[in-house]
Amino acid sequence: MGADIGVTGLAVMGANLARNLARNGYTVALHNRTSARTDALINSYSNEGTFVRTESLAELVESLERPRRVLIMVKAGAAVDAVIDELTGLLEEGDIVIDAGNSFYEETRRREAALAEKGLHFVGVGVSGGEEGALNGPSIMPGGSKKSYESLGPMLEKIAADYNGEPCCAWVGTDGAGHFVKMVHNGIEYADMQVIGEAFDLMRSLAGLEPAEQAGVFREWNTTDLASYLIEITSEVLEQEDELTGRPLVDVIVDAAGQKGTGRWTAISGLEVGSPVTTIAESVFARSISSQLGLREITNQVFPAGINEAVTAEELYGSGDARQDFVEDVRKALYASKLVSYAQGFDMLTAAAQEYGWELDMRTIASLWRAGCIIRADLLDTIMKAYEGSEEQPRNLLLAEEFTEAIAECLPAWRRVVAAAATYGVPAPVFSSSLAYYDSLRRDRLPASLTQGLRDYFGAHTYQRVDKPGTFHTRWSDDRTETEV
Ligand code: 2AM
Numbered sequence: 001m002g003a004d005i006g007v008t009g010l011a012v013m014g015a016n017l018a019r020n021l022a023r024n025g026y027t028v029a030l031h032n033r034t035s036a037r038t039d040a041l042i043n044s045y046s047n048e049g050t051f052v053r054t055e056s057l058a059e060l061v062e063s064l065e066r067p068r069r070v071l072i073m074v075k076a077g078a079a080v081d082a083v084i085d086e087l088t089g090l091l092e093e094g095d096i097v098i099d100a101g102n103s104f105y106e107e108t109r110r111r112e113a114a115l116a117e118k119g120l121h122f123v124g125v126g127v128s129g130g131e132e133g134a135l136n137g138p139s140i141m142p143g144g145s146k147k148s149y150e151s152l153g154p155m156l157e158k159i160a161a162d163y164n165g166e167p168c169c170a171w172v173g174t175d176g177a178g179h180f181v182k183m184v185h186n187g188i189e190y191a192d193m194q195v196i197g198e199a200f201d202l203m204r205s206l207a208g209l210e211p212a213e214q215a216g217v218f219r220e221w222n223t224t225d226l227a228s229y230l231i232e233i234t235s236e237v238l239e240q241e242d243e244l245t246g247r248p249l250v251d252v253i254v255d256a257a258g259q260k261g262t263g264r265w266t267a268i269s270g271l272e273v274g275s276p277v278t279t280i281a282e283s284v285f286a287r288s289i290s291s292q293l294g295l296r297e298i299t300n301q302v303f304p305a306g307i308n309e310a311v312t313a314e315e316l317y318g319s320g321d322a323r324q325d326f327v328e329d330v331r332k333a334l335y336a337s338k339l340v341s342y343a344q345g346f347d348m349l350t351a352a353a354q355e356y357g358w359e360l361d362m363r364t365i366a367s368l369w370r371a372g373c374i375i376r377a378d379l380l381d382t383i384m385k386a387y388e389g390s391e392e393q394p395r396n397l398l399l400a401e402e403f404t405e406a407i408a409e410c411l412p413a414w415r416r417v418v419a420a421a422a423t424y425g426v427p428a429p430v431f432s433s434s435l436a437y438y439d440s441l442r443r444d445r446l447p448a449s450l451t452q453g454l455r456d457y458f459g460a461h462t463y464q465r466v467d468k469p470g471t472f473h474t475r476w477s478d479d480r481t482e483t484e485v
Contacts, residue, residue, distance in 0.1 A: 002065040003029035003052045005155065007073060008083060009101075010037040014073030016134035017100060017127070020159045022049025031060040033074075057083070061090040067121075067151055068095040076101045084111060084122075093119035096148050100125045104265060105176030105183060109356070112144065112175040121148035124175070126182020128373035129161065137161035139373035140169035141185070141365075143178030161372025168372045172365060173358035180269075180352055181365055184345050187266025187280040189374050190259075191341035191430060192230050194283035198428045199334045200238070202417065205426045206313040207326050211248035215239035221331055225406070226338070228377030257287035266348075273355045275348040278437050279341035282429040306425040313424045326420075332413035333431050339407060340434035342383060343397035350395075363387035382406075398441065407438065 006029040007018040014032075018041065022028045029052040032038045042051050054060040061068060068091060072083050080099055087097055097120060099108065108124030115122040123144030127134065140160045142149060149171040160169035172181050196218075203209040209217065218235040222228070240249040263284045270277035289296075317326040346362055353360040366383040369375055386400030387393060394400040398407065418435050421428035440446060455461035457476045462485055465472055470484050 001027075003027040003050075003063050004065060005029070005069040005071060006031065006054075006060045006064050007071045008032065008057065008060060009072055009074035010041055011073070012131050013101075013127070013134050014071075015041050016131055017071065017073060017159070018051070019045055019048055020135055020137070021155065022051060024155075024158045025049070026155060026158075027052065029054055029060050029063040031055070031057060057086050058090055061087070066092070066095070068092075069098065069152055069155070070096070071098040071100055073100050076103050080107075081111070084115070088115065088118055088120065091120055094121070096121040096123060096144075096152055098123045098125055098152065099179075100127050102182075102260075102262065103179055105179040105269075108143065108176035108179045116145075121145050122175075123148050123152060124177075124179040125156070126178045126180075126185065128182060128185055128369075130374070133161065133372050137168070137372050139185075139368050139371065139376075140167075141172050141178045141181045141368055142169065143171075143173055143176055143180075145174065146171060163367070163371040166367065168368050168370060170364050170368060172368075173353070173360050176356070177358045177360065180356075180358075181349065181360070181368075183262055183266050183269065184349055185369060185373060185375060186262035187270075187277065187283075187348075188341060188345045189230075190263035190266075190283040190287070191279040191345075192228070192338065192375055192377075194279075194286050194430045195334050195337045195341070196230060196234050197286075198337075198421075198431050199330045200234075202330055202421060202426055202428060203327060205310055206420060206424055207317040207323050208314045209323075209327070211238040211250050217327055221334075224331065224335075225378065225382075226331065226335055228379070229374060230377075254293075256291040256293055258291075259284065259287050263287070269352070270344075270348050273348065273351040275344070275351040276437065277344045277348050278433045279337065279344055279430050282433045286427075286429050309424040313420065317420075329413035329417050332410035333417035336407055336410035336414040336438075337431050337434040338379065339403055339410075340398070340437055341430070342379065343403065344437070346383070346397050362393070396441075398438065 004026040005021060007014055008031040010030060010032040018028050018030060027050040030038045030041060031054045035055050038053055042053055052063050054063055070087060072080060074080060074083055080101060080103060084097060097115060103124060112122040121144060123142055126141035127138045129138035137160055140156050142156055153171060157167040157169045160167040172178050200214060203214055215235040215238040218231055218238065222231045238250060242249045242252045245252060263280060267277060267281040267284050270280065317323055349360050349362065349365065352358065363384050366380045370380045382402045383397065386397055386402050397403050414435055418428060418432045421431060452463040456463050456473055460473055462471045462473045472482050473485050474480055474482050
């Protein structure tokens with residue numbers, strides 16, 4: 001009998017997925033461009049399950065049961081195409097090629113279409129949870145044809161994270177849907193981390209709470225609606241002392257945030273599908289600003305941060321009840337901002353479903369993120385409730401009762417925190433932009449009417465009227481009368 005699945009690309013993610021599959025009873029054929037990695041895996045972990053060593057893709061394909069399942073876990077980009085090219089010459093109709101790497105969903109759409117023409121299934125799978133997740137149970141977001149899921153789904157569900165007996169894996173939609181959903185997950189992750197950072201900065205700068213004290217605050221918050229993996233590990237990072245200096249570790253880490261690109265993709269794709277994911281974009285920009293270390297060194301001298309303002313703020317918020325009240329305000333501002341960020345993320349999924357013809361089920365997507373991945377949080381159960389019942393799906397999560405009520409409760413605190421941030425000069429880009437998004441949605445009139453007037457003035461871009469149908473233009477440079485166009 002042949003192997004159940006082949007894995008090519010045995011760097012740490014591929015190796016861990018292969019081990020996860022083997023631990024779950026599947027026979028896993030292994031291949032890597034340089035066979036030293038294959039040997040290393042087999043030498044160290046052959047006791048975990050049944051592995052089949054192969055030295056070429058041809059040998060890998062040869063070793064598999066039909067329909068063949070080949071999981072590619074190589075560097076995203078050209079390497080994926082190179083491996084696919086070689087594989088397509090070796091596979092037969094009905095076989096399944098799986099890309100579990102971090103590929104951009106447009107590439108997945110292209111590859112799926114090309115392989116479908118050859119009678120092959122191409123499945124782009126979003127995998128979240130890092131190295132540990134890959135080994136012990138990641139959140140898995142598979143796209144591709146429904147047909148391919150019949151054969152592949154049970155395996156993926158078996159190796160996925162488990163949430164109260166339910167696997168964090170389900171078919172999400174055709175072609176690039178899996179990678180798209182994973183991308184949005186990562187965008188939301190950027191925003192989740194940014195709001196935590198803003199809360200930390202505000203509590204320290206305005207209320208004088210040092211990192212070790214804040215570790216306790218975040219631990220406490222982890223027993224509230226905010227309960228999540230990221231809040232939990234925030235307290236661990238904040239209480240960590242630097243071995244070398246004895247200072248809080250967070251103070252000796254260079255304050256320039258790195259990025260691998262998925263947040264940027266989410267922001268760009270949000271613009272593409274016409275969905276304003278402002279919290280995600282702001283989070284990406286916040287990382288970019290942090291990384292401009294050279295510029296910041298100069299600007300920090302030319303217009304230094306407001307020391308006096310901070311002192312005043314500490315007088316206001318830095319002790320006793322006032323401090324406790326401020327901390328609670330910040331918690332609410334964080335939660336409200338997080339609600340907006342998820343509302344935006346799901347709005348983007350809704351827009352993409354329309355644009356690409358995907359049958360995304362929002363409740364299922366929320367369920368996949370409850371374990372195994374970085375954004376796992378109690379909030380996802382709330383989101384599932386918001387999408388419960390198939391008839392009346394909220395157009396935007398902010399309209400779901402669960403969200404409406406929570407925001408109403410947080411709103412005064414949220415406004416106070418954003419006002420304090422602006423007053424005392426602490427940047428809080430996501431706290432403030434999420435509030436602006438919320439306020440934009442609730443206004444009956446937006447100044448976009450003036451924008452339209454200006455566009456009509458300089459470019460004859462025309463406008464619509466509130467009181468009758470049609471398209472109009474004012475003859476600005478002439479007698480300023482209106483014409484219908
Ligand atoms: P390597 O071990 O032979 O370098 C992450 O870099 C993984 O992708 C590694 O397993 C690496 O193989 C593989 N990889 C990178 N580029 C590749 C390519 N062009 N063809 C095949 N595998 C590649």
